[in-house]
Every structure is written in C-alpha cells, then in structure tokens.
Amino acid sequence: MSTATPSPTAGLAGVIAGQTSICSVEQGALIYRGFEIHDLAENASFEEVAHLLLVGHKANPSELASFKDELIANRALPPVVIDYLKTTASMFADNTTVPMDVLRTCVSILGNLDADSQDNSPEAELRKAKRLTAKIPTIIGHMQTVIDNKPLVAPETGGDAKLSHAANLLYLMTGEKPEDKLTHTMDVSLILYAEHDYNASTFASRVIAGTLSDMHGAVTGAIAALKGPLHGGANEAAMDMLKEILEHLDAGGTVQSFMDNAFTEKRKLMGFGHRVYKNGDHRAPILHALGKAMAQSRGEEFVRLFKVGEEVQQIMDDQKNIKPNVDFPCGMAYYTMGIPVPQYTPIFVASRITGWCAHIMEQHQNNRLIRPIAEYVGPPESKWNG
Template sequence: MDTSICSIDGMEGILRYRGIEVEQLEQMPYDAVSYLLIYGKIPAPQELEAYSRKLREERYINREILNVLKVCNYGTEALDSLRTAVCCSAHMDEEKDDSSMEANMNKSIRLVAKFPTLVAAVHRYKTGKFLIAPDEKLSHGANFLYMLRGTVPSAIEAEAIEKDFILSAEHELNPSTFSLRITASTMADIYSAVITGLCTLKGPLHGGARKGVMDMLDEVASHENAEQYVLDKFSRKEKVMGFGHRVYKTCDPRAKLFKDIAKKLADDHGDTQWYDLAERLEQVMYREFMQNKGRPIYPNVDFYSAVVYKYLEIPPELATSVFAAGRVSGWVSHYFEQYSHNRVIRPRANYI
C-alpha cells in the first residue's frame, strides 16, 4: 500500500512523518504536527494560528455526551468509555450525513480537539470528581493535563505530554491504522473508521501494551527487584512487556526520545524511582538476550512512555486512551489518504 504520510526504516531506526524525522518534529507543538499529518505540509504561522484556534474552539463536549459517560461501566478499561463517547459524538455531529471534503475536514478537527476532553471526562467521572472545562489559553497537551488533574501543569510536564502526543501520532500501517483504512475503503464515514481504530488499539499486543508496562512497573516496584523479575520471566519463558518490535531491528527512535523525557521528569520531580527501575530493566534485558540468544533487544515505544505516564500521574487504565488522543491525528490523515484514491481492501485467504 502506497502512502505519503509516514515511513519507517526498521534497520536504521528512523521514523519520518511526511518525510521529516520525528526528532525534528518533537521540537514543534502538537498542533503543528497534527496539521502536517492532515494537510501534508508544515503550517505557515497564520495557518497554524487559525488551525489552533479551531482546535481550541472545538474542545468542548455537549451535555448529552457527558450524560452517556455517566452511565458507562467504569470497572472496565477506559477505552471502552471513550469508544462509547465517540459513537455518541457521531450521532450528534451536525454534519454527520455530509460526506463532502469540507465536512469531513471539520469532523476530523472535532475529533482531534475533543479526544483529550473525552479522556479527561472519563477519568474524572470514574474517580468521582467534578469535570473541568477546557482552558483555551493552554496548549493541546497542557489543557489535557489540566482537565485531567485539576491543576495547570508545570512547563516540563506540559512539554512532556505534548511530545507524547507527537510521538504517538503516527506509525505507518500499524494494526489500528490498517484496520481504520479497511473501514475507510468501504466508504464508511470518518467516525466509523476512527471507532475501528479505537477497537484495534485496545489489544494488549498493540496500544494496550502501554498499560501492561505500567502494571509491570507497579509489580516490580524498585530497581533492586528488576534483575530477579527478568530472570524469573526468562525461566518461565514469559514476555517482558515493552521490549522488541515487529518493524525495528534496532532501537525504536521513539523509545530514545521517551527515555529523555522520562529523565527530565524524574529530575524535575526529584524522584528517580520509576526511571531507575526502567533503566535497570533495560540493562538486564539487554544482557540476558545477548547471553541467551546472541542478539540484543531494545525497548519499544511503550516502555519509557509508561514511565512518563507514571510521572504525569496518568493511571494505567487510562494509558491506551491517552495514546489514542495522540494517534487520532494520524488516523484521520490515513482516512483522507484512503479516500483520495480508494479501492476496497479485500485480501484473499489461502484455504488449507
């Protein structure tokens, strides 16, 4: 499948959005990267200002959707509630029956803008707290943490969540994006396609892996326990969450960037517990793979992003939904690309 949105060099560990390496994009605001993915170019200052203004205006969600969220089953993973909220948003979108390019672009902006608000609302309802309205003065990431936690984040925390959204935004034909493109190829609407992506993202072998790493960090608890934890996993031939990747044969470039972010947060908070634990797990895993399998293994995107979430006070059950809040820009980009030269995706099976 041809695409101009993203490219991955798995041998060299290079990830590019629209031909630009992710290390460069990490220095931009999320709004600019979102614009790049959707429109295919770096925005000029006036274009970015107009796009950011639209996103900030569309952050709000109506009372009917909030009422639906109130009755969701909060004993389940938060992504279930987010999926329900997106379904309801489709019903209430004033352009739901308009499939023109202009209407679809408006719907894509609403989705990007509202995902953080919906995720924060799910968490606030689940924990019995009052909802916090969006603050249009704050950036995309900072506003999310504000709605989630009830306090304006520090500059380093705001930078961390912006970078998290950027590094989560796009990754070529990963399972959720591919499933979304299959839905789009049937000429289904943009909400249906995004809901498909959400359903696929939930799996523990995809977006749900981030929650798995967070649970593992809680289980190990201290860097002193890391070596024995890995050795026990090896003896039972069990997987250690957050390591290895189907595409990258070297270190995932996003993992390197997330490690840097995690270190900044650890130093800023004056608490290196989670960073030290993760680094020790990384060291032991590398050593054991070299000794037992004759090859190294590296952390993937979920490993140090889970450490970042620990420092940002994002609970494990919310991890996949926060991932989705960043990924939605990539999803809608692929929706538009599929529509632009569509042919229904219908692979054949090999009968045995």
C-alpha cells in the same frame, strides 16, 4: 483449489499492503510527511504536527493560528456525550468497563451527532478530523473526573482557551494548570505517538474506510484495535509490569531474578520488541530522556522507577537482544507525571487520532476495497448427508 500465493509470513510481517505519503517507518528513521521525528520532537508543537498530518503541509503562522482556534472552538462536548460519561461512574465502580471502551463509545456517539457524519468528501472529513482531535482530550478529562467523583472541569468550553492542546488535556484531567515541564513532556509524547504508517489500528481504520464507511466508524474500530496490549495497550501493560517488578524488589527479589522467571515462563515483556524496528524504536530514547529528567524533580520514587527500568532494558538487551519500544518509557513518564495508568492508552488515542484521520482521508481519496484472501487449511469437502 486456490491459485493464490500464500502469505509468506504470519501476521503479514514484511508485506507491503499499500502506499502512503503520510509517514515512513524505517530502521534508520521515522518521518512524518518529510520531517524526521527528532526534529519534530525538538522543534514543533503537537498542534503543528496535527496540522502537518491532517492538512498535509507545514502550517504558516496564520494557518497555524486559525487551526489552533478551530481546535479550541471545538473542545466542548455535546450534552449527550457528557450525560453518557456521567453514567459510566457505576460501570467503572463495577469493573465492567475500562477507559478505552468508554472512549470508543463516546467517539461512536459523536458520529451520531455530527452534521457531516455521512459525508466522505475531503472537506467534510477534514472538519470531522479537527472536531475529533479537539474533543478526545475533553472526553478523557471528563471521564477521569467522573472516575474520581469530582465535578467536570469547564464543561461549557472544554477547558481553558489559553492552554495548549497538551496542557489543556492535563488541566481537564486534574483541574490544575500543569507545570511547564509536564506540559512539555505530554506535548512531545503526543508528537511521538501521532503517526506510524500501517500499524494495526491504522490498518484497521483503512480497512473500514476502504468499504466507503464513515470516519467516526473507522476511528471507533481503530480505538478497539489500539486497546490490545500487543499494540497501544502496551504502555499501560508496561507500567503494570514495572509495578510488579517493584513489588518483587520490595519482597527481597532482584530485577535479574524477576527477568529470569519471566524468561523461564517465556513471558512477553511489555514495552519491548517491535514488528518493524529490530535495532530499537527511534521514539523510545526521546521519551526516556524527557521522563528521566522530569523524575529528578518529582522525587526519589520516580528516580528509582527509571533506574529499575534501565536495568530491565539492559537485561533484555544483553540476554535477548530486544530493545524497548516507545511504550516502555511512556509508561514510566506518564506514571511520573501522576497520570492514572488506565488513561495511558486513551492519551495515545488523543495523539494517534491525527494519524488515523490522515489515513482515512488518504484511503477515501484513492480508494480500492481492501479484501485479501485466505489460504484454506480446513477439512476437505464432504457431503452433508453422507
């Protein structure tokens, strides 16, 4: 019989599973290494936040310049990854894969090609983290052009060296230099998504790193964890649900009747609720405001989308006291920007890669194997032959 204390709640809810100096997620505030999320969203760039998370402190101007240069220099993908991406056209056509799965495979291939792949020293891990941060937007961009049956955008360089990380991601996906408003919204969304302590994918990456496995392996596992609709996949699922609501309205229904049906069916409304935040997600209003402002200049279709979204939020709040998480406004904002829905969660990866790598490095620098125990609730012992 086990002498261990059983876990008090399912899903490790409320359990402190370790320490971190990277991020604090609380009802009152979300803090990255001492800086509050509203402050970062308003005053920092994604590159600055990436430096803060990966290197561990706010960059001075010369540190920032060389950090940006390193990211730009590492944007291009190796030919092996480009060749693989080209083969995915038929897989997308046959509906046997989705962008998150292709991104996961690309990261795994990058691990096979990285000169530091088996080196878990802090110096090697920082080099790998920068390379992954630089290359993931290029994977997403090239993948989208393969899906659209268009030529890859600047494959030799991985984009335009004059463009920021956020702008270059949009450029690689479309071949067009984005307007400032779009770039700004993308940049802020990348800041908001970058880090969130022991969320499911980060915890998965720490469990993998805790066995002293390598960074690319830990990131590959984290991508698989992020894909699920209860986690990062919720930004795609939220937009799919909003499209369903718009169809319901076009067929003569109301938002209230859609929600009543959803409540009767005990359906989970995507982009709502959170394991930690019970009074609302600090990131959601920031992205909602930016997306809504952008919608005004993008057309009536998008203004209507935000109106419907706000009605859904009001009903959830009034009838269930459940608030939107960041994935709900993200779905609406990315849709307004014209981004294809299946790329929403890969873009989340383009941001969270910084948080994951920071945690993998932290885990390796003070490692202990993560191996909890389970409470056995199966059949009692019996004899195989009797």
